[in-house]
Amino acid sequence: MEHKDAQRVVVVGGGVAGSVVAKSLQFLAHVTLVDPKEYFEIPWACLRSMVEPSFAERSVIKHREYFTNGDIVISAAADLTESEVITADGRRIPYDYLVIATGHADPTLPTTLPDRLNQYVSDCEKIKAANSVLIVGGGPTGVELAGEIAVDFPEKKVTLVHNGPRLMEFVGPKASDKTLKWFESKKVDVKLEQRVDLNSISDGGKTFQTSVGDSIEADCHFLCTAKPLGTAWLKDTMLKDQVDGRGAIKVDDKLRVMGHNNIFAIGDITDIPEIKQGFFAHSHADVVVNNLKLLMKEGKENKMKTYKAGSAVAIVSLGRKDAVAQLPFATVSGRFPGLIKSGDLFVGKTRKQMGLHP
Numbered sequence: 001m002e003h004k005d006a007q008r009v010v011v012v013g014g015g016v017a018g019s020v021v022a023k024s025l026q027f028l029a030h031v032t033l034v035d036p037k038e039y040f041e042i043p044w045a046c047l048r049s050m051v052e053p054s055f056a057e058r059s060v061i062k063h064r065e066y067f068t069n070g071d072i073v074i075s076a077a078a079d080l081t082e083s084e085v086i087t088a089d090g091r092r093i094p095y096d097y098l099v100i101a102t103g104h105a106d107p108t109l110p111t112t113l114p115d116r117l118n119q120y121v122s123d124c125e126k127i128k129a130a131n132s133v134l135i136v137g138g139g140p141t142g143v144e145l146a147g148e149i150a151v152d153f154p155e156k157k158v159t160l161v162h163n164g165p166r167l168m169e170f171v172g173p174k175a176s177d178k179t180l181k182w183f184e185s186k187k188v189d190v191k192l193e194q195r196v197d198l199n200s201i202s203d204g205g206k207t208f209q210t211s212v213g214d215s216i217e218a219d220c221h222f223l224c225t226a227k228p229l230g231t232a233w234l235k236d237t238m239l240k241d242q243v244d245g246r247g248a249i250k251v252d253d254k255l256r257v258m259g260h261n262n263i264f265a266i267g268d269i270t271d272i273p274e275i276k277q278g279f280f281a282h283s284h285a286d287v288v289v290n291n292l293k294l295l296m297k298e299g300k301e302n303k304m305k306t307y308k309a310g311s312a313v314a315i316v317s318l319g320r321k322d323a324v325a326q327l328p329f330a331t332v333s334g335r336f337p338g339l340i341k342s343g344d345l346f347v348g349k350t351r352k353q354m355g356l357h358p
Contacts (some may be wrong), residue, residue, distance in 0.1 A: 006030040007296045010085050010095035012077045013039050013230065014063055016278045017267035018101030020285035021292075022067045023354060029296060030094050031070035034085060038062055039113040040075050040354075044278055044347045047144040047317075051127060051152045052122040056255055059347050062117050062329050066354040074111065077102070080237050100249065100257070100265045101285075102230030113190055126220045131156060134208055134218035136196045138162025140316050142224035143179060148343065150186040151319030159189045159216050161196050171314050171326045178333035179316070179326050186319075191216075198223070231270050239263070244271055252304040262295075264288045274309040283310065317342040 007029045011022045014035035022033045045059035063072050075087040110116050129131060133149055133156055135142045146160045149322045160167075160183070166176040167190070183190050195211040198221075234240060242250045242258050247254035248271040252256040255270070257263045266284035267340045268276040284307060291304045315325045315337055325337035348358035 007096045008032070008094055008293065009097045010034060010093050011099045011101060012085060013101035013103055013267070015101060015267065015281070016043065017102040017103075017281040017285040018099065019063070019066065019354070020282060021101065021266070021289055022063075022070060022101050024281060024285070026067055026069040026291040028293065029097075031067075032095075033067055034073045034075065034077055034087060034093065035063065036076040036088075037109060037111055037116075038064075038072075039116060040066070040117070042345070042347055042350050043113060044317075044341075045347050047141065047148050048320075048345055049120045049122045050145065051148045051229065051358075053117065053124050053220060055347075056117050056120045057228055058351065059345075060113055061351070061354065061356065062113055066356060076233065078233055080234075080239070082238065085235075096262065097295065098263045099288060100231075100234075100263070100269065101281075102233075103268050103281075104227040104234065105196045105230040106227050123222075127153065127156075129321070130219035134196070134216055134221040135159050135160045136198070136221060137224035137226070138164065138167040138190070138192070139224065139226060140168055142222075143168055144317050145222060145224055146183065146188055147186075147318040147322075148320075151187050151321075156217075157189070158186075158220060159191065161194050161210060161216070162218045163192045163193065163195045163211075165193055167192075168316065171316075172314070172331060174331035175314070175316070175324050175326045175333075178331065179318065182318050182322065182324070182333060196221075231269050243256070248273075254291055254304045254309075255284055255307050264291070272307070272309050275312055275314055277310070277314060279313075280310045283307070297321065302322060315341045316347065 006037055009029045010032045011018045011192045012034045014033055017041045022031050025031050040061050042059040049056035069070050075089045077085050078088045079086040135146050146158055150158050168176050173183050176181035195225050231243050231247045234243050249265040249269050251270045252263050255264050267281040287305045287307045311328050315323050317323045321338045324333040325341045351358050
């Protein structure tokens with residue numbers, strides 16, 4: 001039940017972090033979730049869904065399934081004041097507390113859940129119809145997509161082009177080396193320190209030129225380069241001075257935007273010096289939920305939780321059974337880290353955390 005005198009919490013962004021905040025506070029405040037999509041998606045399941053579209057039926061979830069007791073506004077945020085969020089479609093949403101969790105910007109994502117599922121079907125059909133696939137970008141997204149295709153479609157020629165000196169530069173060189181060796185065992189052609197000019201496609205869209213003059217034949221390609229942070233909408237707002245040159249939002253150790261006691265920022269958009277992982281975004285959300293509960297009860301500020309940057313831990317799936325894991329004291333690859341993540345990709349666990357059937 002909502003009460004007329006309930007505190008108003010607006011959460012902008014329905015990704016890993018924002019969805020947790022909205023779900024956790026929905027019976028304790030008047031919560032409004034603002035998101036340009038009608039669904040939450042488990043991001044580390046995206047690449048599996050491209051080779052197995054039915055997988056997305058569990059990993060793409062309507063906001064209303066887990067968030068049953070608040071308002072949902074399907075629109076992007078466009079502006080804000082000290083008391084309101086203004087959406088792209090002109091709505092003004094008042095807040096007592098604001099949580100910004102806009103992650104990375106991706107204009108290719110459709111608004112509706114059926115359209116997102118159809119997008120995966122289309123991607124999979126494109127892969128199935130191809131004899132050769134080009135993947136541009138050797139970060140975690142490109143690596144995981146190449147791994148999924150190499151395992152599920154071993155007959156296809158997969159080429160991965162990355163402009164850096166090693167794959168996945170966000171982790172250490174040992175993890176990069178183990179990943180490269182795994183690709184070699186799967187006959188994936190990895191080209192490092194090269195770029196692909198997507199404007200120079202010839203032969204009906206099947207011949208690609210790299211920056212060193214190589215020609216790559218591919219029936220289809222996928223662009224897996226880094227997406228910008230979803231903070232461009234803040235550049236002309238009262239928070240413009242709290243956004244750094246990379247687009248990250250400056251936060252204090254309680255995850256409040258610097259200089260604003262009632263505005264929080266969580267997830268990939270923060271300037272916290274740590275690997276941007278869903279696990280850490282979830283931890284940000286837990287800290288902010290705790291702090292908002294305290295503030296709404298007029299608790300003392302010195303009782304608020306603080307957040308300490310996470311250690312450099314990462315697990316990157318390599319198909320359905322293998323993975324490479326960078327742990328605090330070791331880097332391992334193969335079936336052991338694969339057992340941790342690669343089978344179900346934490347989808348059942350995440351759904352359970354959202355209060356849904358695994």
